[in-house]
Amino acid sequence: MGMKTKIALGAVVGIAVIGAMSANSGDGNGDGKSDSRTSASSGEKPAGAKADGDAKTDGASDAKPAEDKAVEKPSQAEQFKAFVQKNGSPNEKDAVSHVTKVQGADEQNDILDAADVYTDFTGGLMGEGTGPAKLIASAFADWKDSDNGLVTIYDADGELLGNGQF
Numbered sequence: 001m002g003m004k005t006k007i008a009l010g011a012v013v014g015i016a017v018i019g020a021m022s023a024n025s026g027d028g029n030g031d032g033k034s035d036s037r038t039s040a041s042s043g044e045k046p047a048g049a050k051a052d053g054d055a056k057t058d059g060a061s062d063a064k065p066a067e068d069k070a071v072e073k074p075s076q077a078e079q080f081k082a083f084v085q086k087n088g089s090p091n092e093k094d095a096v097s098h099v100t101k102v103q104g105a106d107e108q109n110d111i112l113d114a115a116d117v118y119t120d121f122t123g124g125l126m127g128e129g130t131g132p133a134k135l136i137a138s139a140f141a142d143w144k145d146s147d148n149g150l151v152t153i154y155d156a157d158g159e160l161l162g163n164g165q166f
Contacts (some may be wrong), residue, residue, distance in 0.1 A: 088139050099117055138164065
């Protein structure tokens with residue numbers, strides 16, 4: 001066989017394998033139902049599951065008390081603030097009180113970990129938040145540990161305030 005024939009045959013086999021894998025991929029529950037989507041959005045439930053606000057039931061009451069629904073994992077920002085309230089210095093506690101959102105702190109692989117911390121400071125690098133940004137980065141490094149992590153602190157407008165390693 002010639003080189004072009006081998007390449008063409010390899011491409012056909014590759015496409016066939018990919019097609020077979022995608023045709024056989026499903027939700028794995030074996031109910032025979034097919035869904036053409038590749039993934040469900042965060043608000044959707046699998047087939048047969050009830051949405052949180054569904055009033056329709058099949059005769060039995062599946063409603064749970066409000067206490068069970070309130071038991072959720074705290075957000076990353078809330079976890080960070082709680083850690084600093086317990087372990088931080090007074091200056092760190094004051095700086096972290098301005099944190100509004102934390103992203104990227106929950107999944108780490110120690111290869112290239114990047115976390116973003118958003119605050120309610122304004123003014124960017126020339127504003128009031130550059131000093132507290134270093135305290136926030138230091139407190140974040142105490143909270144999370146990575147072999148190769150970078151935390152970036154942003155102001156309310158999404159402008160860079162500072163960064164640090166963790």
